Amino acid sequence: MKTLQRDSLNERKDSSMKTLQHDNLIAGEWKKGASYSPNINPSNLADVVAEYTQGDAGDVDAAVAAATAAFPAWATGSIQARSDALDKIGTEILARRDELGTLLSREEGKTKPEGIGEVTRAGQIFKFFAGECLRLSGELLPSVRPGISVEITREPVGVVGLITPWNFPMAIPAWKSAPALAFGNCVILKPADIVPASAWALAEIISRSGIPAGVFNLVMGRGSVIGDAMVRHAGVHAISFTGSVGVGQRIAEACVQGHKKVQLEMGGKNPQVVLDDADLGKAVELSVQSAFYATGQRCTAASRLIVTEGIYSKFIDAVERRMAKLTVGDALAQGTDIGPVSSQSQLEQDLSYIEIGQREGATLAVGGERLTRATEGFFMAPALFSESSASMRINREEIFGPVASVIRVKDYDEALATANDTAFGLSAGIATTSLKHATHFKRHCQAGMVMVNLPTAGVDYHVPFGGRKGSSYGPREQGRYAQEFFTTVKTAYTDPN
Ligand code: NAP
Numbered sequence: 001m002k003t004l005q006r007d008s009l010n011e012r013k014d015s016s017m018k019t020l021q022h023d024n025l026i027a028g029e030w031k032k033g034a035s036y037s038p039n040i041n042p043s044n045l046a047d048v049v050a051e052y053t054q055g056d057a058g059d060v061d062a063a064v065a066a067a068t069a070a071f072p073a074w075a076t077g078s079i080q081a082r083s084d085a086l087d088k089i090g091t092e093i094l095a096r097r098d099e100l101g102t103l104l105s106r107e108e109g110k111t112k113p114e115g116i117g118e119v120t121r122a123g124q125i126f127k128f129f130a131g132e133c134l135r136l137s138g139e140l141l142p143s144v145r146p147g148i149s150v151e152i153t154r155e156p157v158g159v160v161g162l163i164t165p166w167n168f169p170m171a172i173p174a175w176k177s178a179p180a181l182a183f184g185n186c187v188i189l190k191p192a193d194i195v196p197a198s199a200w201a202l203a204e205i206i207s208r209s210g211i212p213a214g215v216f217n218l219v220m221g222r223g224s225v226i227g228d229a230m231v232r233h234a235g236v237h238a239i240s241f242t243g244s245v246g247v248g249q250r251i252a253e254a255c256v257q258g259h260k261k262v263q264l265e266m267g268g269k270n271p272q273v274v275l276d277d278a279d280l281g282k283a284v285e286l287s288v289q290s291a292f293y294a295t296g297q298r299c300t301a302a303s304r305l306i307v308t309e310g311i312y313s314k315f316i317d318a319v320e321r322r323m324a325k326l327t328v329g330d331a332l333a334q335g336t337d338i339g340p341v342s343s344q345s346q347l348e349q350d351l352s353y354i355e356i357g358q359r360e361g362a363t364l365a366v367g368g369e370r371l372t373r374a375t376e377g378f379f380m381a382p383a384l385f386s387e388s389s390a391s392m393r394i395n396r397e398e399i400f401g402p403v404a405s406v407i408r409v410k411d412y413d414e415a416l417a418t419a420n421d422t423a424f425g426l427s428a429g430i431a432t433t434s435l436k437h438a439t440h441f442k443r444h445c446q447a448g449m450v451m452v453n454l455p456t457a458g459v460d461y462h463v464p465f466g467g468r469k470g471s472s473y474g475p476r477e478q479g480r481y482a483q484e485f486f487t488t489v490k491t492a493y494t495d496p497n
Contacts, residue, residue, distance in 0.1 A: 020050040022196070024059055024220055025203045027066035028213025033059055033221060039197050042109040042340040043330040044375035049107050052196040055221040060188070060229040063217035067159040067186035068235055070214030075156045075184040083133040085209040086182060090126030092205050093119060093174075100170065100201055105331040107197045108169050109339040109378070110294045112332050122174035122202070125461050125478075129178035136183060136483060148495050154487035156184030157261055158237035161230035163190050163223065163251070165243040166342055167297045167400075169198035175461070176240045177202070179482035181216065188217045188236070190227050192243075194343055196220045223247065231255060238262065240477075240485060242299075245398075245470055252473060263474035263485045265299070265466060267398040268426035270456045271419035272302035273441065275412060275432040276310035282453060283311075283431035284318045290429065290455040291404035292326065292382040295339050297346070299471075300427040300449070300457035304395050305406045306415050312408050316365060316386050319406075323366050323382055329373055341378040341401055350401030353394055354383055362388035362405060390418050398424070412437050420446045425468035429456040448472060 019038070023030040033053035041047035074082075093100065101116030110118070138153040162176040173189055180187050191199030203218035219226050227247075230236055231254045238261035241251050248264040255262035272290055274283045290302035307315050331339035341347040347370070354368040368383035385405035388395055394405050409415045412434075419428055419441075428447035432438050438452045448467035449459065459465055464476035475484035 019048055021053070022050055022200045023053050024055050024063075025207055025216070025218040026059060026063045027217070028207070031059065031062070037193070039107050039195070041106050041377075042342050043106070043332065043377045045377060046375065047106070049103070049197050052200060052220050055219045055226050057225065057229040059219050059221070060226060060233060063188045063219050064159060064233050064235040066214035066217055067188060070212055071156075071158060071186045074186060074212060074215045077184075079133045079136075081210070082182060082184070083130045085211045086126050086133065086178060087130035088209045089205055090123045090130060093123035093126060093202070097123065100198065102332065103201060104170055104198045105339065107195050108166065109331045109342045110297075111336050111339050114294055114339075115331070118168060118171045121461055122170045125171070125174045126178045128462055129182040129482075132179065132480060132483070133182045135480070136487070143493060147497060148493055151492045151494070153490050153492065154183070154483060155490055157486060157488050158185060159188065159235055160185045160238045160240060160486065161188050161190065161233075161236045163227045163230065163239065163241045163243065164192060164199070166192035166195045167294070167299070169195035170202060172242050173199045173202055175465075175478050176242075177206070177216065179478075179486045180240070181211065183483055183486045185238075185486055186215050186217075188219055188230060190219055190221070190223070190230060193220070193222050227251075231260075232258065234258065236260060238485070241265070248473070261474075261485065261488075263477070265472055265477060266470065267400070267424060268299045268301070268467065268471050269304060269396065269398055269422045269424045270300060270302045270427045270447070271304045271306050271422070271429070271445075272456055273415045273419055273428075273430040273432075274305065274307045274311060274315055275415065275430070275434065275437060276308045277433045278311065278431040279433060279453075280311065280314060280318060283315065284322050286429065286431060286453070286455045287404075288319060288322050288326075290457055292323070292338055292402045294457070295341055296382070296402035296404070297342060297400055298457045300459070302427075302429060302456040303399060303404050304419075304422075305404055306409055306418050307406055308409055308411060308415060312406075316384075316406060319384060320366050323384060326382060328371055328379055328381060330375065330377070338382055338402060341380050344378060346401060347378040347380060350380055350399060350403055353397075353399045353401070353403055357385050357388065357392065357394040357403075357405065360388075360392040360394065362386070362392060362394060368403070390421055396422065412440075416441060416444060420444075423470040426471035427451065427456040427467070429454065448476075
């Protein structure tokens with residue numbers, strides 16, 4: 001079987017533009033799309049990371065055909081070969097974490113330590129699923145009919161389409177691709193249009209891992225073109241999507257029409273509860289981290305700080321003092337705590353919510369203005385609203401930027417009710433020294449992930465990730481729970497006589 005080759009020819013400099021151009025990976029070949037689009041550094045709009053090709057529906061057809069052809073051999077092939085390939089991918093990602101983390105920060109805008117951390121996570125995920133290739137198990141049961149046995153086994157789903165957002169340009173492609181490949185599926189990855197560099201780098205590493213041609217395909221381009229064509233393609237058996245609620249809902253509807261398996265990870269409006277008995281220093285640090293690190297652009301970021309009245313004033317004062325120490329600047333500069341917002345449209349959305357919050361009557365305690373720095377970029381001062389109420393739009397709609405609001409509540413019961421008063425249910429945190437309240441919160445908050453005295457963002461890679469209500473739909477991602485989505489169950493009966 002043909003294996004993939006490193007793209008040395010297609011990774012080239014266009015002499016007139018002096019910019020590297022990168023192509024799609026289809027059937028083990030690097031293929032040009034209809035055009036190229038520049039990937040711009042949000043810390044410095046004059047810096048073009050590289051140009052990435054824009055595919056069309058024909059590229060999706062070609063990728064599906066390649067994946068379909070590669071599937072039978074990959075699905076039934078050696079699990080040792082799969083494990084070795086995933087381990088090799090993980091090893092290379094980890095060995096290149098500084099370089100890839102720098103690339104990620106340059107294209108997305110999270111700080112360099114955050115970029116390196118994300119790349120490290122991607123490498124660890126591939127290593128984890130290298131092991132999972134060998135651990136997929138089934139069940140053997142006696143039948144209710146004497147003498148007959150029943151086997152329950154898991155098989156790959158087939159050709160899977162992976163559609164990923166811009167805020168984790170390498171970790172999310174990794175946490176979808178690694179289990180998909182580990183369990184014998186063939187993949188078509190469509191990364192977010194504004195951050196193709198990390199996904200392209202991942203595809204390039206995968207292309208040299210020994211995985212056969214056609215098993216992993218990368219098709220870059222616009223969601224309304226590539227994503228839509230994948231979702232509607234009869235040859236795609238499952239779609240794993242991470243992104244906004246609106247797009248996710250439309251994808252789910254199309255998948256139901258097309259009888260496709262679908263998994264959606266979407267938005268959040270995550271609460272961070274702070275009770276009177278909390279360790280103030282700890283509560284402040286984890287709230288500031290949850291709300292503003294990675295420029296607040298994490299689906300697990302805390303955007304509603306729900307604080308009981310006994311600690312409310314002390315908490316606001318201390319958060320303001322902590323925020324005054326945050327350095328906003330170039331993602332790659334040493335000492336930057338908060339990088340730029342990742343795009344013009346996201347910055348406009350963030351700034352519009354600053355106006356909305358003020359119009360609604362919340363107090364803008366800190367920040368919320370656009371900042372200028374040495375280079376032109378999408379810099380914004382992290383914003384804290386105080387005296388906000390649970391019914392305000394700033395507390396009901398996902399802003400997805402460095403904006404958090406504080407809601408004053410009477411006691412724990414009101415805090416829990418306020419935390420649950422949302423259409424979302426991804427992550428929820430509580431800062432308290434009360435075992436009673438921590439235990440009750442873990443059981444009764446309506447979220448997929450709960451943190452006690454820890455930031456709402458920051459999760460392990462070997463355990464399930466996902467939420468409830470408007471945040472998620474379908475089986476969990478990551479850890480061994482990933483097999484729920486990336487395999488299908490078969491029940492086989494045998495009468496040996
Ligand atoms: P988005 O606009 O929904 O885009 C997500 C992906 O869907 C992108 O690759 C996008 O392509 C593609 N897409 C757009 N329209 C499509 C269509 N009609 N058919 C198929 N695909 C389409 O989300 P985003 O702005 O990139 O990401 C931010 C959102 O992701 C936030 O809501 C955040 O909470 C959520 N998120 C959730 C999690 C989680 O695990 N719950 C994790 C991270 C982020 P283009 O880039 O070309 O538009």
